[in-house]
Amino acid sequence: QGTRDHPPVQAALRERLLGTVVACFKRHGAAAIDTPVLELRETLMGKYGDNAKLIYELQDQGGELLALRYDLTVPFARYLAMNKITNIKRYHVAKVYRRDNPATTRGRYREFYQCDFDIAGQFDPMLPDAECLKIVHEILSDLQLGDFLIKVNDRRILNGVLAVCGIPESKFITTCSTIDKLDKVPWEEVKNEMVGEKGLSPEAADCIGEYVQLHGGLDLIEQLLQDPKLSQNKLAKEGLGDMKLLFEYLTLFGITGKISFDLSLARGLDYYTGVIYEAVLLQQENDHVEDLVGVGSVAGGGRYDGLVGMFDPKGRKVPCVGVSIGIERIFSILEQRVKASGEKVRTTETQVLVATPQKRLLSARLKLISELWDAGIKAEMLYKKDPTLLKQLQYCENMGIPLAAIIGEQELSDGVVKLRDVATREEVRRMPFYTRFQKSFQQL
Amino acid sequence: QGTRDHPPVQAALRERLLGTVVACFKRHGAAAIDTPVLELRETLMGKYGDNAKLIYELQDQGGELLALRYDLTVPFARYLAMNKITNIKRYHVAKVYRRDNPATTRGRYREFYQCDFDIAGQFDPMLPDAECLKIVHEILSDLQLGDFLIKVNDRRILNGVLAVCGIPESKFITTCSTIDKLDKVPWEEVKNEMVGEKGLSPEAADCIGEYVQLHGGLDLIEQLLQDPKLSQNKLAKEGLGDMKLLFEYLTLFGITGKISFDLSLARGLDYYTGVIYEAVLLQQENDHVEDLVGVGSVAGGGRYDGLVGMFDPKGRKVPCVGVSIGIERIFSILEQRVKASGEKVRTTETQVLVATPQKRLLSARLKLISELWDAGIKAEMLYKKDPTLLKQLQYCENMGIPLAAIIGEQELSDGVVKLRDVATREEVRRMPFYTRFQKSFQQL
Numbered sequence: 001q002g003t004r005d006h007p008p009v010q011a012a013l014r015e016r017l018l019g020t021v022v023a024c025f026k027r028h029g030a031a032a033i034d035t036p037v038l039e040l041r042e043t044l045m046g047k048y049g050d051n052a053k054l055i056y057e058l059q060d061q062g063g064e065l066l067a068l069r070y071d072l073t074v075p076f077a078r079y080l081a082m083n084k085i086t087n088i089k090r091y092h093v094a095k096v097y098r099r100d101n102p103a104t105t106r107g108r109y110r111e112f113y114q115c116d117f118d119i120a121g122q123f124d125p126m127l128p129d130a131e132c133l134k135i136v137h138e139i140l141s142d143l144q145l146g147d148f149l150i151k152v153n154d155r156r157i158l159n160g161v162l163a164v165c166g167i168p169e170s171k172f173i174t175t176c177s178t179i180d181k182l183d184k185v186p187w188e189e190v191k192n193e194m195v196g197e198k199g200l201s202p203e204a205a206d207c208i209g210e211y212v213q214l215h216g217g218l219d220l221i222e223q224l225l226q227d228p229k230l231s232q233n234k235l236a237k238e239g240l241g242d243m244k245l246l247f248e249y250l251t252l253f254g255i256t257g258k259i260s261f262d263l264s265l266a267r268g269l270d271y272y273t274g275v276i277y278e279a280v281l282l283q284q285e286n287d288h289v290e291d292l293v294g295v296g297s298v299a300g301g302g303r304y305d306g307l308v309g310m311f312d313p314k315g316r317k318v319p320c321v322g323v324s325i326g327i328e329r330i331f332s333i334l335e336q337r338v339k340a341s342g343e344k345v346r347t348t349e350t351q352v353l354v355a356t357p358q359k360r361l362l363s364a365r366l367k368l369i370s371e372l373w374d375a376g377i378k379a380e381m382l383y384k385k386d387p388t389l390l391k392q393l394q395y396c397e398n399m400g401i402p403l404a405a406i407i408g409e410q411e412l413s414d415g416v417v418k419l420r421d422v423a424t425r426e427e428v429r430r431m432p433f434y435t436r437f438q439k440s441f442q443q444l
Numbered sequence: 445q446g447t448r449d450h451p452p453v454q455a456a457l458r459e460r461l462l463g464t465v466v467a468c469f470k471r472h473g474a475a476a477i478d479t480p481v482l483e484l485r486e487t488l489m490g491k492y493g494d495n496a497k498l499i500y501e502l503q504d505q506g507g508e509l510l511a512l513r514y515d516l517t518v519p520f521a522r523y524l525a526m527n528k529i530t531n532i533k534r535y536h537v538a539k540v541y542r543r544d545n546p547a548t549t550r551g552r553y554r555e556f557y558q559c560d561f562d563i564a565g566q567f568d569p570m571l572p573d574a575e576c577l578k579i580v581h582e583i584l585s586d587l588q589l590g591d592f593l594i595k596v597n598d599r600r601i602l603n604g605v606l607a608v609c610g611i612p613e614s615k616f617i618t619t620c621s622t623i624d625k626l627d628k629v630p631w632e633e634v635k636n637e638m639v640g641e642k643g644l645s646p647e648a649a650d651c652i653g654e655y656v657q658l659h660g661g662l663d664l665i666e667q668l669l670q671d672p673k674l675s676q677n678k679l680a681k682e683g684l685g686d687m688k689l690l691f692e693y694l695t696l697f698g699i700t701g702k703i704s705f706d707l708s709l710a711r712g713l714d715y716y717t718g719v720i721y722e723a724v725l726l727q728q729e730n731d732h733v734e735d736l737v738g739v740g741s742v743a744g745g746g747r748y749d750g751l752v753g754m755f756d757p758k759g760r761k762v763p764c765v766g767v768s769i770g771i772e773r774i775f776s777i778l779e780q781r782v783k784a785s786g787e788k789v790r791t792t793e794t795q796v797l798v799a800t801p802q803k804r805l806l807s808a809r810l811k812l813i814s815e816l817w818d819a820g821i822k823a824e825m826l827y828k829k830d831p832t833l834l835k836q837l838q839y840c841e842n843m844g845i846p847l848a849a850i851i852g853e854q855e856l857s858d859g860v861v862k863l864r865d866v867a868t869r870e871e872v873r874r875m876p877f878y879t880r881f882q883k884s885f886q887q888l
Binding site for chain 2 (some may be wrong): 003004005006007008010011012014015026027028029030031032033034035036037038056057058059060061063066068079082083088089090095097099110111119121123124127128130131134138249252253254347348349350363366367370373374376377378379380383384385399
């Protein structure tokens, strides 16, 4: 339950999707790494807050106590610390595991792919951060998912807001998780939760509300830099200064049109220390509302400068910033779209079926297909001694194979092959096999 | 222990290797499927004989009792039965898990990749089986691993041999596991084990020995078809008839030169029911003996007509034949070879570094790199505001980036970009950005 098989159609769609994402990561100079699915339990403990209960643990069968990885970020940090790597740009596409309540219609599973891109190293401010946002922008554009918005905030600004509104530091995290709901429910409800459940005073809540309902661009950053309260807070001022720099870089990238500085964005994970971001798809006029609510964010990430240090015996820090593409949600959307369009997804790449129109020609088929394979051509034949031509052509139609290479007695004695276009039924060429045959394939 | 990270160099080599294997699977018309890493424990139980103790089990944290998959074949059979699929050609490249004693120098790990290709369905005899052998032949040739031999046998022939030598059926499996050692130790030792440990009479062992020391091609098959004892055994006769057909097909494929009908091949797994095969690399003159002993078989598989039926409530059978490429062993060989050759493996695919020779040109770099990315060009820049040109060119050399696109004040005012070949230091062209710039990249 909550895990699933990926039959050929899904696997083919997934390959298409992952291909686009990985192409983008490579375009930005990332190297691939791979880490084991099994991690030591102690590596994962204390990194996910309340979510630790969702970690799958292996039975103690002797040997180390193991667990299945919960995400790709913690293993990455563990990898950096273990190998004393202080500088890398890597991507990682792999499955992670959570003992969650699966919500499969929303693309939430217990076993699912994550696609992560991260930049580790001590660099000039906001340059890697800006690249991460550019990557999100490129991928969502390349996938043609419709209009989207990338919300950006900074943990330091958020903490500054809480501080200037008089919230004690012990309540920062729990208050943030309430603020995070502002994209789904109106401010009044958020305020009620702050006051009723989290024990904030109504005045403190209103103070927070004045800030976290703001969103905008460079103008808003300038305005907050002048804000009499916020500008007095060191962390917030640092965060706002960096945010300004980030927006300058994003302007040079030409992507600020889809970026919103949004003070309500908090993101759940404890380990973020600076810029955070999350991309959401915007509703299309012709979409059903419920579909869109179901989809939610399709990418997210941020800066986590302290995580690697947690794995280093001497606590040496390696600043990191990264982004995770919500591939399962995007996959759900693509799948629905393909279903709606009635597109027939090909699950194989076969270019030609080797066929015979008469009996007793199996040897000729085996000889020809073998030469095709050796020439790098994707070819199939039916595993029958004497199939009818009709059966063979039907197979082409079912599987979307565009061509049939037909050898009958006549062709054999003439030393040629008949190449049939399955869709048009035109028998386009006769040609001597095998060398010229091969050439004509290269033109396909 | 027994699991490992794959740092960029290994991940890049692995991508190269898997690319070759998957290209072959696709050339033969296979569709990809994916199944979960987690299977129900009951699915895996009773499929692996003594090896069941090597299965990783998950802790009972509520919900179903789960285990990590041990191979890709049993999940494939479970998938076919669950979805009532009677006809498919699929490949699957994924990690499997075994609580084995890792022997990492021999490429044996607790977490490792398997690359499987299988054909399921009721077809005319030996056609899918022959294709599996062709695939092994193509992959080992494509990978240029040096000379190899594919040993072929049939469980029915082996069982026939045991029957005509008077071995009781209850001792078939244990006797087979002794026979299987014949590729590593001389016959005398094998015989001693049969008599001393397995309780066979010396006469019975000698009878077996007469057969299992045989290997050859079509001649040997013909000879055994005339064998007074063996030809009386129904199973053996069936197996020999199919073996003859298989060799006819392999002759048409032109690959019998590397195929040996070898009666000592037994293979461990219980579920094989017909043809079995295993590919081994042959020793090169310049190789050290110990390296080769360490490597062993690099591919194997066979026919398993009963496995799917074990998962079907009504026991409906789906005949299957498949092959598994021993990617970890091949990877060890490739890795050693790359190390020995001193080849510097590129871990990224970056085509160009965007560089500036003077200070205060960050904006120009950001603008140019953004246009390059949008044009699909793989580009990087240093995450520094004002890096020296030397540092930038050194980065190209370290990472194997072939080109630097340099924009200085002069270039900016002329509206051109200087394109520098990093290896030759030639500054090959100046051209106006950005449209013609893009064209020149397409020629790279």
